[in-house]
Amino acid sequence: MCDFQEVVDAGSRKTFFVNYGIIDLKQLNFKIMWYKSGQEFKRFMDAYHALIIGSGPAGLFAAMQLERLGLDRIAIIDRHPYPAGGLLNDGKLNFDYRVGIDLDELQIDRDSAQRLMEEIRQVFIHFPKCKQVTFVDKNKTIEALGNIAKEHDAQFIAPEQWHWGTDNGKAVVDYLRNHLKKTELLLGTAVTSIVKHDDNTYHVSCSHHRKKVCYATKVVLAAPGRSGAYWFRDVATKLHVRHNFGPIDVGIRLELNRKYYDAVTDIVYDPKFIFRTARHGDRVRTFCTNPGGRVRVENYDNFKLVNGDALSGRKTENTNFALINTIFLTEPFSDTTEFGHMIAKQFFLLGGGRPIVQRVGDFREGRRSSSSTFNSATRHFGLCKATYHATPGDITLGLPARIIDNLWESLKKLDKIVPGILHPSTLLYAPEIKFFDTHFITNENLETNVKGIFVAGDGTGKSRGIVGAGISGIIAARGIYKKYF
Ligand SMILES: Cc1cc2nc3c(=O)[nH]c(=O)nc-3n(C[C@H](O)[C@H](O)[C@H](O)COP(=O)(O)OP(=O)(O)OC[C@H]3O[C@@H](n4cnc5c(N)ncnc54)[C@H](O)[C@@H]3O)c2cc1C
Numbered sequence: 030m031c032d033f034q035e036v037v038d039a040g041s042r043k044t045f046f047v048n049y050g051i052i053d054l055k056q057l058n059f060k061i062m063w064y065k066s067g068q069e070f071k072r073f074m075d076a077y078h079a080l081i082i083g084s085g086p087a088g089l090f091a092a093m094q095l096e097r098l099g100l101d102r103i104a105i106i107d108r109h110p111y112p113a114g115g116l117l118n119d120g121k122l123n124f125d126y127r128v129g130i131d132l133d134e135l136q137i138d139r140d141s142a143q144r145l146m147e148e149i150r151q152v153f154i155h156f157p158k159c160k161q162v163t164f165v166d167k168n169k170t171i172e173a174l175g176n177i178a179k180e181h182d183a184q185f186i187a188p189e190q191w192h193w194g195t196d197n198g199k200a201v202v203d204y205l206r207n208h209l210k211k212t213e214l215l216l217g218t219a220v221t222s223i224v225k226h227d228d229n230t231y232h233v234s235c236s237h238h239r240k241k242v243c244y245a246t247k248v249v250l251a252a253p254g255r256s257g258a259y260w261f262r263d264v265a266t267k268l269h270v271r272h273n274f275g276p277i278d279v280g281i282r283l284e285l286n287r288k289y290y291d292a293v294t295d296i297v298y299d300p301k302f303i304f305r306t307a308r309h310g311d312r313v314r315t316f317c318t319n320p321g322g323r324v325r326v327e328n329y330d331n332f333k334l335v336n337g338d339a340l341s342g343r344k345t346e347n348t349n350f351a352l353i354n355t356i357f358l359t360e361p362f363s364d365t366t367e368f369g370h371m372i373a374k375q376f377f378l379l380g381g382g383r384p385i386v387q388r389v390g391d392f393r394e395g396r397r398s399s400s401s402t403f404n405s406a407t408r409h410f411g412l413c414k415a416t417y418h419a420t421p422g423d424i425t426l427g428l429p430a431r432i433i434d435n436l437w438e439s440l441k442k443l444d445k446i447v448p449g450i451l452h453p454s455t456l457l458y459a460p461e462i463k464f465f466d467t468h469f470i471t472n473e474n475l476e477t478n479v480k481g482i483f484v485a486g487d488g489t490g491k492s493r494g495i496v497g498a499g500i501s502g503i504i505a506a507r508g509i510y511k512k513y514f
Pocket residue numbers: 082083084085086087088106107108109113114115116118119120121122123218219220221252253254255256257260317325327336337338485486487488492493494495496498
């Protein structure tokens with residue numbers, strides 16, 4: 030907690046004593062110096078109208094919106110030295126209200142969702158490297174694929190899609206950053222705690238190059254992404270911000286020779302097949318397809334997850350996509366984040382610090398994959414060369430039986446819709462887990478039960494992807510402006 034005894038006028042550097050509680054936050058043209066009981070000067074504290082935690086799409090679009098509304102003294106804090114969040118990854122954009130957002134969670138209807146999506150779309154389509162990859166209007170092949178999927182009890186969704194590729198990640202971030210004229214970027218700065226003061230301002234303590242810094246703000250917008258979700262949950266609990274647990278998506282990433290999936294991905298870049306399993310009645314879906322892409326690892330503090338991306342310029346011989354099972358937990362344990370962490374840590378141990386990979390050929394025979402036979406020509410494993418060096422092993426050791434049942438049942442159906450998916454060489458990587466399960470209870474402005482604390486993006490359960498994160502950022506920014514300025 031910061032204790033303040035002295036304020037320094039930023040222009041004249043004239044020092045005068047105040048009780049911090051009486052400072053009018055509408056006149057924030059000063060810096061506050063933090064003295065600790067008569068000791069020498071420790072540090073400055075800047076005061077902001079709105080402080081955004083996280084420079085991913087939720088944070089960036091929120092800042093852009095606040096600027097457009099005329100607000101100044103805005104800052105984005107990010108623990109990384111480059112303002113990007115998940116924007117550096119792949120960049121497939123889905124413009125369809127059925128993908129990446131939950132209308133109930135955002136308390137908007139379809140028309141509002143499409144309008145907000147159009148605002149995001151207008152920003153991205155003017156980025157020259159962003160190319161349209163799925164055209165849905167009057168597309169007979171999409172209709173035909175939908176019918177085949179229906180025959181196998183699956184739903185097929187083909188949204189309008191655009192893509193820029195990981196190799197254009199920095200360019201897209203620079204492009205977005207150029208839209209910001211008044212927002213300060215406080216980078217390489219990790220927020221450690223948020224404390225509410227009696228005068229309804231927040232003191233946000235951070236660590237910057239191992240030094241402690243502290244900022245004051247009227248409003249906090251937390252958009253910490255999936256990697257910051259666990260951290261923010263603890264901070265929010267201390268502030269008495271209410272949350273509950275939604276379902277969590279747990280599954281695997283498939284990597285296969287792209288010739289088996291090209292017939293579909295040439296038409297729909299990132300096809301969405303949704304299954305309801307017969308055995309358990311659970312929902313399984315395909316997600317994040319990367320034709321000609323690579324399997325990637327997502328680093329967390331105590332474990333690693335698999336993910337995937339594609340470059341725009343250089344393509345591999347493979348295609349990868351996620352197959353994930355939506356898991357709901359009720360009594361007596363509903364903490365889906367903890368459940369996901371347990372699975373992820375188990376894989377981390379079993380794989381010796383790396384994700385596990387198993388060939389479909391080995392999986393079918395109920396045996397683990399091993400380094401000695403991993404590329405066996407006699408078993409036709411050479412047809413799919415792994416793009417990520419995971420530990421050959423057995424994915425059934427780390428995933429609960431119900432999830433394995435659901436994934437395998439869905440894969441067999443998918444193999445009927447798109448024959449060849451289950452070639453023995455196909456690789457099954459685990460774990461793929463999506464941590465957007467902690468849901469903060471908010472009003473239509475995305476303000477929590479604690480006044481002045483707003484949330485947006487994947488880490489707070491408000492989105493599942495770049496477009497959705499951007500939409501939630503815009504909604505929160507409009508809410509902030511409407512209520513506080
Ligand atoms: C490999 C990969 C590929 C992906 N491909 C796609 C894709 O093609 N299309 C798509 O729509 N989505 C994709 N995603 C998901 C996408 O990245 C996220 O949905 C999106 O970035 C979420 O946006 P966000 O603003 O909520 O959070 P993020 O983009 O995750 O941003 C959150 C930011 O908060 C910062 N932060 C967290 N905690 C703190 C703290 N304590 N202090 C300071 N800063 C903090 C983080 O450093 C981070 O920069 C991909 C993700 C990965 C990992």
